[in-house]
């Protein structure tokens with residue numbers, strides 16, 4: 370479709386394969402599968418979910434929220450439901466909100482799902498972006514416990530001054546959908562990738578240091594890093610700056626590409642199923658995306 374090569378894509382991004390949402394399915398369908406698996410793994414009934422937080426920039430509809438659509442399909446009828454729109458940092462923003470709800474005592478069982486149907490807004494004439502994005506969903510159940518483990522620290526930051534570096538401009542109120550229909554591409558993803566690359570490395574490093582400092586630990590104490598899977602070179606640069614052993618970094622970018630808000634929970638789930646997480650381990654998660662948004666979270670597994 371575009372002038373590119375497998376060699377360029379793999380060497381510049383680390384991406385070898387991506388997943389595309391099945392015909393006839395939309396984001397909420399992927400989210401429901403992920404949420405149900407998370408509930409099954411936790412042994413918690415859907416009736417006991419207090420709130421469902423959905424992180425996405427690719428909702429089924431503009432109104433209502435994606436969370437309400439997922440709630441309905443999942444049958445989480447006793448829950449509240451809300452969306453978090455923070456692009457690739459969406460899941461960590463959602464996790465941070467969940468942490469606050471738990472710590473305040475307001476809720477006990479919180480589903481946080483990151484889901485994206487990015488291929489629906491990918492511009493397949495733009496070689497700078499169309500080689501990056503994939504679809505998927507990852508969900509976690511956050512539960513109030515008193516064993517001392519859980520979300521130890523979180524850090525969130527945004528720089529709205531740089532919002533125009535990563536956008537889908539058409540389809541909301543400022544630029545109704547006719548703009549995209551006119552064929553100017555404004556209903557698809559635009560990204561200033563090379564400038565974002567530099568800010569991503571700087572901000573993800575800063576965010577990682579902050580959550581470690583807040584927890585009173587050093588990078589040496591971290592057992593596993595689960596970073597947003599946007600570009601292998603971004604991940605390598607952060608790990609080098611943090612002086613973390615590359616063997617401690619979980620990677621699945623080659624299978625999925627960049628799945629935005631789904632990226633971190635997908636990676637966390639795979640790390641868990643591969644037996645890489647042990648009770649008491651410190652797990653560092655960090656993400657960066659459109660907004661521009663940054664999020665980091667330190668878990669004690």
Ligand code: ACO
Nearest residue numbers: 373377456457496497500562563565566599600629658659
């Ligand atoms: N195939 C071949 N050549 C390409 C391709 C391609 N697919 N894409 C770009 N190029 C060319 C460019 O045209 C340019 O050519 P030129 O030098 O002749 O002008 C050259 O390669 C270098 O382009 P750069 O954009 O500087 O390439 P870079 O090494 O920066 O890689 C990439 C591009 C992969 C997009 C990278 O910048 C990146 O990963 N950026 C960060 C993305 C990110 O983290 N986004 C935030 C999260 S996404 C979200 O929130 C939804």
